[in-house]
Amino acid sequence: MKAVPFLLILVSSISARAETFGPYLGDVTRTSIKVAWRTEIPSNSVVEVAPAENGDFVAAGGTDQETLQHEVLLTGLDAGARYRYRVRSDTGGATVFESEPHHFRIDGGPGSPFRFVFFAEVHENSEVAGFDSVVRAFDPDFQIQPGDNVDEGSELAQWQNFFTRGDWYGDLPLFNVNGNHNYAGNGIDLSTEVLVNPGNEFYYSFRYGDVLFLGIDSEHLLNDEIRDNVPPWLEKVLTDATDGIEDPVFIIAFEHIPPWSSCTGSCALRKLVENPWVRDELVERFERFGVDLVLNGHDKIYERSLKEGVTYIQVNSGSGPYDVDPDAGFNPYSQVLVGDGLSMLRVAVQGCALRFEAVRPDGVVIDEGELTGRCGNLKSSDEVVIGDSDDAGIVEAGYFADHNGESAGGCSGASRSASSGPYTWILAGFLFPLLLLRSRTVFFGNILINKGDST
Ligand SMILES: [Fe+2]
Numbered sequence: 001m002k003a004v005p006f007l008l009i010l011v012s013s014i015s016a017r018a019e020t021f022g023p024y025l026g027d028v029t030r031t032s033i034k035v036a037w038r039t040e041i042p043s044n045s046v047v048e049v050a051p052a053e054n055g056d057f058v059a060a061g062g063t064d065q066e067t068l069q070h071e072v073l074l075t076g077l078d079a080g081a082r083y084r085y086r087v088r089s090d091t092g093g094a095t096v097f098e099s100e101p102h103h104f105r106i107d108g109g110p111g112s113p114f115r116f117v118f119f120a121e122v123h124e125n126s127e128v129a130g131f132d133s134v135v136r137a138f139d140p141d142f143q144i145q146p147g148d149n150v151d152e153g154s155e156l157a158q159w160q161n162f163f164t165r166g167d168w169y170g171d172l173p174l175f176n177v178n179g180n181h182n183y184a185g186n187g188i189d190l191s192t193e194v195l196v197n198p199g200n201e202f203y204y205s206f207r208y209g210d211v212l213f214l215g216i217d218s219e220h221l222l223n224d225e226i227r228d229n230v231p232p233w234l235e236k237v238l239t240d241a242t243d244g245i246e247d248p249v250f251i252i253a254f255e256h257i258p259p260w261s262s263c264t265g266s267c268a269l270r271k272l273v274e275n276p277w278v279r280d281e282l283v284e285r286f287e288r289f290g291v292d293l294v295l296n297g298h299d300k301i302y303e304r305s306l307k308e309g310v311t312y313i314q315v316n317s318g319s320g321p322y323d324v325d326p327d328a329g330f331n332p333y334s335q336v337l338v339g340d341g342l343s344m345l346r347v348a349v350q351g352c353a354l355r356f357e358a359v360r361p362d363g364v365v366i367d368e369g370e371l372t373g374r375c376g377n378l379k380s381s382d383e384v385v386i387g388d389s390d391d392a393g394i395v396e397a398g399y400f401a402d403h404n405g406e407s408a409g410g411c412s413g414a415s416r417s418a419s420s421g422p423y424t425w426i427l428a429g430f431l432f433p434l435l436l437l438r439s440r441t442v443f444f445g446n447i448l449i450n451k452g453d454s455t
Pocket residue numbers: 148179180181256297298299
């Protein structure tokens with residue numbers, strides 16, 4: 001008889017903990033950042049900050065209004081500065097949540113080098129936590145994801161899993177757009193409540209360094225407002241970005257649905273209804289205005305494509321994979337295809353040079369390349385020379401190691417095409433004789449292909 005109340009208390013405690021998570025970050029600018037967390041009990045919101053290395057914490061923002069979902073905007077921060085922060089929630093004189101100290105870094109503005117990481121298809125796979133050491137070694141400024149962060153956007157426990165599975169969420173602001181699983185179970189309201197993004201949170205732009213980023217919810221079949229409002233918004237923001245006034249050096253878009261991909265089966269059938277709108281309304285503008293890089297998810301493979309000067313990269317950081325068939329004709333623009341395993345992208349930007357590497361959780365690089373932006377849009381007249389990427393990767397070579405802009409960056413030409421590093425060819429050379437001995441199914445499940453330019 002006595003065991004029953006104990007059991008009830010235990011279950012209640014576990015349930016309550018599942019609804020507490022954070023802190024996490026979003027919407028970082030040159031002077032501000034948003035800090036968010038969730039508590040299982042309505043309580044107030046307190047954020048304290050301190051200099052990055054030493055010094056006392058001081059109250060920086062918050063509210064006495066008691067809530068479950070906490071979101072505090074910190075303003076008046078110094079561009080390019082790094083801070084420590086911690087959060088706390090109290091109610092009735094008792095503290096219900098208190099975080100460990102974390103760090104964030106503020107955008108340094110035009111001329112500042114920076115790094116970001118890109119994850120996709122995290123879903124409910126705990127293996128994404130395997131990227132922890134890769135992320136820490138890279139020391140990025142923020143992260144981007146194109147949705148499908150969870151299986152069911154309506155499940156609060158899944159969001160708790162999402163924000164606690166990766167060690168980096170407390171330190172890296174997340175810029176996210178919705179995928180179809182954010183809408184699952186009528187989950188878009190909870191997704192929007194939990195996630196922290198700029199503007200209306202569905203489609204938005206932001207500048208970081210000399211780069212314009214476009215976050216686009218591409219779920220036009222699930223949300224009529226996306227179908228109707230994104231095209232005119234995209235037309236305007238790209239017109240402004242290319243009008244000769246304060247134009248960015250790079251334009252990078254991220255949205256859930258890749259316009260082309262080599263996945264087959266149900267994945268390919270789905271594309272018949274999903275992709276025409278993406279191609280007609282998004283890709284047409286990406287090409288016409290010269291977007292440099294588009295980051296996607298959804299198809300659970302790694303693939304880099306190139307069409308009309310626009311590079312498309314999709315990664316799979318936590319689920320799948322789908323089957324792939326490079327000969328099926330679904331993606332004539334494929335440059336590099338890796339059909340299985342988890343992947344994420346790390347990107348370093350300095351001057352008019354952008355270097356990217358696709359990596360496994362163990363740090364093995366499966367693809368790499370460089371893009372050159374609009375060098376004429378740089379404010380500085382300093383000539384920059386691209387790092388010696390043939391020698392080693394971003395981390396190993398200390399590429400862009402100095403976050404304050406003292407190291408070399410790149411501006412070696414006007415081409416916007418990506419150039420593959422030697423790794424792809426070396427790996428392909430080792431794999432090809434082996435792959436010839438394998439069955440077709442296994443062959444296409446593991447192959448890494450480099451087709452060269454095929455615009
Ligand atoms: Fe998806």
